[in-house]
Amino acid sequence: MRPDMDSRPEHHNTSSPAQAHHCRHDVDRVLVDRRRIARRVQELADDIRRCYDGELTILGVLTGSLVFLADLVRQLPMRLRIYTVAASSYAGNTTRPGELRTHLDETIELAGRDVLIVDDILDSGQTLAALTAAVRARNPQSVRVCVLLRKEPASPGRLEAEFVGFTVEPEFVVGYGLDYNDLYRNLPDVCTLRPEVFAHDEGATP
Ligand code: 5GP
Ligand code: MG
Numbered sequence: 001m002r003p004d005m006d007s008r009p010e011h012h013n014t015s016s017p018a019q020a021h022h023c024r025h026d027v028d029r030v031l032v033d034r035r036r037i038a039r040r041v042q043e044l045a046d047d048i049r050r051c052y053d054g055e056l057t058i059l060g061v062l063t064g065s066l067v068f069l070a071d072l073v074r075q076l077p078m079r080l081r082i083y084t085v086a087a088s089s090y091a092g093n094t095t096r097p098g099e100l101r102t103h104l105d106e107t108i109e110l111a112g113r114d115v116l117i118v119d120d121i122l123d124s125g126q127t128l129a130a131l132t133a134a135v136r137a138r139n140p141q142s143v144r145v146c147v148l149l150r151k152e153p154a155s156p157g158r159l160e161a162e163f164v165g166f167t168v169e170p171e172f173v174v175g176y177g178l179d180y181n182d183l184y185r186n187l188p189d190v191c192t193l194r195p196e197v198f199a200h201d202e203g204a205t206p
Helices: 034-051 066-073 126-136 195-199
Strands: 027-032 056-062 080-090 099-103 114-122 142-151 163-168 190-193
Touching: 027 163, 034 066, 034 142, 034 163, 056 066, 056 126, 066 080, 066 114, 080 126, 099 126, 114 126, 126 142, 190 195
Parallel strands: 056 080, 056 114, 114 142, 142 163
Antiparallel strands: 027 190, 080 099
């Protein structure tokens, strides 16, 4: 313990390691703040509700959609079945670009159902194209896609989502579920990170 702290109670210690390493210190800019996100999630839920008469099956893509999914489903009043699917696309020098893994549980009943895939961000669209194809192969009644963010410009022929929260510039974003190196998902706003954060990770491809 530092000598000057000797007589201070623990909760008055303002230079605790937890504060010093708060992830908001790594934020460069807030691109979409929590209030705009909340308003837009409500609007998206209204649009989704108008699109479906009966029950809806939601398929949330982990892990990035976690926070968005939790907020969105609580604004949807219809009978919902909520499932999650793990999907990861590999890019960079150690794996084959474009290789995609989805783990769509075979026990999830999709035949004849209206399926809405919910993901964090639409970038190349490879993840969602592969997942949409995997869902279609199960003979659902319909398949639509909802993303919090879509990056612009889109590559030619990219899959588009029926429901989009915000369109963003082609820069790497974190927060509200989106990660860098599995960190920053808990930031309540969609943000960019300070360049120094990436400088430590040689070979990383944000
Ligand atoms: P796509 O297959 O559309 O290129 O990639 C989509 C996935 O890549 C997203 O679900 C997300 O996990 C990741 N991704 C793409 N752009 C970003 C970004 O700007 N920030 C973060 N954190 N992840 C991204
Ligand atoms: Mg993702």
